[in-house]
Amino acid sequence: MMNEVVPPKEWEELSMFLDEQLNxxxxxxxxxxxxxxxxxxxxxxELRALRSLLRSQPEIKAPRNYSLxxxxxxxxxxxxxxxxIFPALSFAAVIASLLFVFVFISDLTYGGPQVYxxxxxxxxxxxxxxxxxxxxxxxxxxEEDGDFGxxxxxxxxPELGELEIMEAETEExxxxxxxxxxxxxxxxxxxxxxxxxxxxNNNLPHLLRYxxxxxxxxxxxxxxxxxxxxxxxxxxxxxxxxxx
Amino acid sequence: MDEKLLIVEAQKGDLDSFNRLVLxxxxxxxxxxxxxxxxxxxxxxxxxxxxxSAFNKIRTYRGGSFKAWLLRIVTNACxxxxxxxxxxxxxxxxxxxxQDAQTEFPGWFTxxxxxxxxxxxxxxxxxxxxSCLKKxxxxxxxxxxxxxxxxxxxxxxxNVAGLPLGTxxxxxxxxxxxxxxxxxxxxxxxxxxxxxxGESG
Numbered sequence: 001m002m003n004e005v006v007p008p009k010e011w012e013e014l015s016m017f018l019d020e021q022l023n024x025x026x027x028x029x030x031x032x033x034x035x036x037x038x039x040x041x042x043x044x045x046e047l048r049a050l051r052s053l054l055r056s057q058p059e060i061k062a063p064r065n066y067s068l069x070x071x072x073x074x075x076x077x078x079x080x081x082x083x084x085i086f087p088a089l090s091f092a093a094v095i096a097s098l099l100f101v102f103v104f105i106s107d108l109t110y111g112g113p114q115v116y117x118x119x120x121x122x123x124x125x126x127x128x129x130x131x132x133x134x135x136x137x138x139x140x141x142x143e144e145d146g147d148f149g150x151x152x153x154x155x156x157x158p159e160l161g162e163l164e165i166m167e168a169e170t171e172e173x174x175x176x177x178x179x180x181x182x183x184x185x186x187x188x189x190x191x192x193x194x195x196x197x198x199x200x201n202n203n204l205p206h207l208l209r210y211x212x213x214x215x216x217x218x219x220x221x222x223x224x225x226x227x228x229x230x231x232x233x234x235x236x237x238x239x240x241x242x243x244x
Numbered sequence: 245m246d247e248k249l250l251i252v253e254a255q256k257g258d259l260d261s262f263n264r265l266v267l268x269x270x271x272x273x274x275x276x277x278x279x280x281x282x283x284x285x286x287x288x289x290x291x292x293x294x295x296x297s298a299f300n301k302i303r304t305y306r307g308g309s310f311k312a313w314l315l316r317i318v319t320n321a322c323x324x325x326x327x328x329x330x331x332x333x334x335x336x337x338x339x340x341x342x343q344d345a346q347t348e349f350p351g352w353f354t355x356x357x358x359x360x361x362x363x364x365x366x367x368x369x370x371x372x373x374x375s376c377l378k379k380x381x382x383x384x385x386x387x388x389x390x391x392x393x394x395x396x397x398x399x400x401x402x403n404v405a406g407l408p409l410g411t412x413x414x415x416x417x418x419x420x421x422x423x424x425x426x427x428x429x430x431x432x433x434x435x436x437x438x439x440x441x442g443e444s445g
Contacts, residue, residue: 012417019391021398021413050424054392057373062274063288066295067263073299 006043014040018047086239093232100225107218251310254302262299265310270295272311272394273318279389280322282378290325294318312396316404319386326382376426384419391416 006014016022017030034040210217247268253261273294278287294317305313377385390401391412401416402409 008418008421011421012414015417015420016413019398019416046424047420050420050427051392053369053373054388054423055395057370057393059271060275060278062270062291063284065267066270066273066291067266068259068295068299070259073259073296 006039010040011043011047014044014047018044018051086236089232089236089239093229093236096225096229096232100222100229103218103222103225107222247310251302251305254299255305259299262302266295269311269314273314276315276318276389276394277322279374279377279393280319280382280385281325286322286325286329290318290321293324294321297321309396309400311394312400312404315390315394315396316406319390319404323382372427372430373423376423379426380419380422384415384422387412387415388419388423392420 013022013026013030014034017027017034020027022030030040034044247265250261250265254265270291274287274291277290277294278284281287281290294314297320298314298317301317377389380388386405387401387407390396390404391398396404398409398412398416401407402412405412407415
């Protein structure tokens with residue numbers, strides 16, 4: 001006769017007691033309860049009978065031989081590879097799309113080669129100053145006035161030797177170079193729009209700075225990323241539709 | 245050949261050694277799949293998938309019970325198959341009665357040496373047990389199959405099912421409770437079960 005008075009909690013404890021999964025203290029407590037309660041004893045008997053019954057169930061004979069052939073394993077390898085292509089392609093499509101958006105926004109935000117124009121202007125100004133120091137306006141204007149012959153015709157002072165002339169020229173050149181070097185620090189201290197742009201440029205990765213300064217490379221990368229994202233997305237869709 | 249040696253050879257990619265393991269375990273694996281899935285076609289697919297998966301993963305086997313390792317693979321294959329069948333339902337070609345239970349019970353369940361009446365009663369009992377197992381929710385069925393039919397201990401079952409020990413204990417108790425309730429519906433079946441168990445024990 002089936003036992004129907006044992007609550008689920010005690011049934012669970014009986015189940016664990018049967019499989020010797022209770023700790024020694026609970027095991028001892030439940031054992032004494034079973035001895036005092038015919039309902040628990042009956043439930044335990046039923047559990048024991050059920051477990052024995054289930055354990056006596058025979059194995060079901062396989063309807064065929066499941067030995068694998070090389071072809072079967074080979075085919076499954078291919079199917080597995082196809083299955084692993086879908087997540088790889090979808091991941092690549094997402095990454096390419098993100099990169100494309102990033103490069104495109106960078107291009108719009110930093111303005112490409114125009115950014116570097118500010119730096120180039122400063123460099124050109126420095127070169128001009130160097131030129132002016134090396135060739136004074138009087139000399140240049142004399143050349144323009146056709147007095148070049150007079151300048152070259154001025155005789156050298158008899159007390160200066162060639163060595164002294166070279167030293168004087170070297171000193172002159174050094175002073176011009178020093179002044180030129182001071183242009184950038186002076187520029188940094190000033191509040192000009194180009195300063196902020198150059199600071200941003202300096203913080204960008206080298207590759208990105210190169211790309212921004214080279215519009216052709218940037219456009220090529222944008223087109224490549226765009227095509228790659230589309231192709232990977234279509235490939236992922238294809239393998240998704242082929243997936244079982 | 246020794247099982248461990250066959251496993252080592254199979255890990256080196258020797259398909260013949262692996263197939264000898266398949267022959268040794270295919271009844272056990274198919275039984276588990278059949279009882280998990282509740283019908284032969286799905287069990288067949290799950291068993292095939294399980295052995296292919298086992299061959300592909302055998303390098304990850306790191307000792308311990310090979311039976312438990314295989315049971316873990318076939319259990320996962322059964323869950324995959326159940327999900328696949330849920331997405332794409334199929335109609336079984338085997339005849340079924342109104343209670344959705346298979347009327348044709350496998351002939352290999354009967355012992356040729358038994359008396360006809362006894363064989364009929366035992367067959368009825370086995371049919372009743374299979375029917376009750378089929379009615380259990382799959383998460384309970386999985387646990388009772390692993391512990392009470394395959395004979396794994398709680399820790400092995402926990403590893404195979406990927407569940408905490410406490411969950412295994414509670415699910416097993418509830419599964420046994422439901423099995424008892426189900427068998428109660430068969431009237432004298434459980435009494436007969438006592439007798440069969442007593443005879444076999």
